[in-house]
Amino acid sequence: MDRKIFWVALAALVLPIIIRLVWFFPGFNFPRSIATPDYANLKPPEAPVSTTQVEAVKQLGGVVVVDYAHTNQFQPGEIQTLTDALTQRGAQVEFASDQTTLATQLKVASAYVVISPSTPFASDDIQLVTDFVSRGGRLAVFTDATRGQVMYDFSGNPVGNTPDVDSANPLLEPFGITINGDYLYNLVENEGNFRNVYFKSFGKSDLTWGLSKIALYGTHSVETDSGLPLFIGDDKTLSSTTDATPSNYPKEGWSAAVLSKDGNVLAAGDFTFLMAPYNTVGDNSSLISNIADFLLSGQRKDVLTDFPYIFNGTTVDILPTSNIQLTAGMTGALSKLQAQLAATGIELKVVKDNPTDDNLIVLGTFSSSDDLTKYVEPFNVKLDDSSEYVDIPQFGKLGRSGNGVLLFSHSDKGTTLVLLANTEDDVTTLMDTLSSGDLSTCLIQGDVGLCSIGTGSSFSEGGTSTPFLNDFLTPEATPIHKEATATPTPSG
Numbered sequence: 450m451d452r453k454i455f456w457v458a459l460a461a462l463v464l465p466i467i468i469r470l471v472w473f474f475p476g477f478n479f480p481r482s483i484a485t486p487d488y489a490n491l492k493p494p495e496a497p498v499s500t501t502q503v504e505a506v507k508q509l510g511g512v513v514v515v516d517y518a519h520t521n522q523f524q525p526g527e528i529q530t531l532t533d534a535l536t537q538r539g540a541q542v543e544f545a546s547d548q549t550t551l552a553t554q555l556k557v558a559s560a561y562v563v564i565s566p567s568t569p570f571a572s573d574d575i576q577l578v579t580d581f582v583s584r585g586g587r588l589a590v591f592t593d594a595t596r597g598q599v600m601y602d603f604s605g606n607p608v609g610n611t612p613d614v615d616s617a618n619p620l621l622e623p624f625g626i627t628i629n630g631d632y633l634y635n636l637v638e639n640e641g642n643f644r645n646v647y648f649k650s651f652g653k654s655d656l657t658w659g660l661s662k663i664a665l666y667g668t669h670s671v672e673t674d675s676g677l678p679l680f681i682g683d684d685k686t687l688s689s690t691t692d693a694t695p696s697n698y699p700k701e702g703w704s705a706a707v708l709s710k711d712g713n714v715l716a717a718g719d720f721t722f723l724m725a726p727y728n729t730v731g732d733n734s735s736l737i738s739n740i741a742d743f744l745l746s747g748q749r750k751d752v753l754t755d756f757p758y759i760f761n762g763t764t765v766d767i768l769p770t771s772n773i774q775l776t777a778g779m780t781g782a783l784s785k786l787q788a789q790l791a792a793t794g795i796e797l798k799v800v801k802d803n804p805t806d807d808n809l810i811v812l813g814t815f816s817s818s819d820d821l822t823k824y825v826e827p828f829n830v831k832l833d834d835s836s837e838y839v840d841i842p843q844f845g846k847l848g849r850s851g852n853g854v855l856l857f858s859h860s861d862k863g864t865t866l867v868l869l870a871n872t873e874d875d876v877t878t879l880m881d882t883l884s885s886g887d888l889s890t891c892l893i894q895g896d897v898g899l900c901s902i903g904t905g906s907s908f909s910e911g912g913t914s915t916p917f918l919n920d921f922l923t924p925e926a927t928p929i930h931k932e933a934t935a936t937p938t939p940s941g
Contacts, residue, residue: 506738509745510539511559517544518551519566519616522596523720528564530728534741552577553886556755560587560744564720565596566616579623582713587747588624589740590617591720594632594644595667614669617716624709625675626716631690633668633682633703633718640664640730646705647731648680654708655746656715656739662731669718670703676714678704713747715740751864753857753898754888757789760864765790765808766800770821773812773873775799782880786810789884807863812880815839815849815871824867828856828897839869843894853879855891855898870902878902 513535515528525532525544532542545554551574555561561578570578582588592613614628621627634643644667651657657679665680670688682702687693695701706717722733751759767783769775775783787797795808802820813821817832825832831840838846841854849871856867868883870876879902882890891900 506537508539511745512541512543512557513560513562513744514554514558515542515544516563516566517546518548519568519570522565522567522613527724530737531723531741534737538741538745540745548574555581557758558586559747559749560589562589563617563620564591565593565613567613569616570620575620578620584752585747585749587713587744589715589744590621591717592617592628592669593667593720594669621716624714626673626707626709626714628716628718629670629672631670631688633670633686633688633705635686637685646682646686648682648705650681650702652677652679654679656708656743658739659735660732663733663736664730665705665719666721666727667719668705671705671707671716671718673707675710677708679706679708680704715743751859753855753893753896756883757793757886759859760795760808762808763794764796764798765810766798767810768800770811770813771818772814772816773876776873779873779877782877785884786880789886809865811867812876813869814876815869825856827858841897843897844899851901851903853900853902857896875902
């Protein structure tokens, strides 16, 4: 082989290797440095986390009824943070899945909570809740812009969406509150998404105490003509229906929650903040604690229609006055009343005189007697044996025949309930009406009830009384020992 050709071939093979080695090899003394991120000091952005509350939780007690009878668009686990806060305060949480039991459950409730309903409330239920609030009960209504009832055509294609506010607003209308069918958004400052809105401006209320910044996730705007806006958005928080602030006035921000004028109704456009992990963002956990306190701190007024849940303590004395004999029919009526009270954990005891307990039921007729007078005088009831009528201030002159009267008084010490009718048989019939737990047939004004009871003859035993039980009564309390079927409690 020609030597020249050999060297050319060798150079063609080796030279590229040498050139590549020289070009890429950095050398031994001067290594090249490659810039990399400072992973050790890298701090990715995080949502602000709520500060854990360390103060002792005040034991308030009470019963909170949560609506679950209107195709509510939530699962109980989604509000666990709220139910935990309530139970920590000694409250009992009950879910109302049957509309027919709502009246009974509200008799003992401190608060009624409605979350994202998708079927309307009946007019009777709206009136029931309105009356409940007027007596000091608390109402909280939570909606959510991300929940709604989707409508489909015959092919299964979605054709529309009905927001939960359509079902919630009729319940809120008596309190001057409206939740709009929009959602609020903020493109400038938000918690990771334009619909995750921060709120830093608050109305002055116990519900907003200790709050400096909260986050709501897909909230409707809420308006009121007389109440207090609670969470107020800034001038960059806009409504999806107008892409503007209210009335295009920047200084007037949208509200995501309001409190009614009487302070008993809370309406919020979002409930996602109740769910983990959103409950840890900002001051959301403090807000949940404030809501739990709100639900349990109402000044609930006991009324006659709350029977049998109107008594404090564990015993009730029942006092037949001197013009009442314990006939066989009345003994049966007493056993029914005993069962009704036993279902609420209260023992009924018959006493002859000098009742010692603070809870008392007095039985009497429209005939005056010394031992009855002191119980009817506070109601200005006039019992005149010579008159065909009884003078009841709330109703005027009342015919004796076929009418029964309930007189109710309540204090911190206990409750007194007076039952009056024309005859012993009528008193027996009035007791049966009371034991039924349904006073819808009675006309009630304030603390006085007027019930139509007919003549009560069906409860008489041939018109003769059986005073043998009265012979065994002593000045001390004497329990009635007669088995009877107990009525269910609101939770059962």
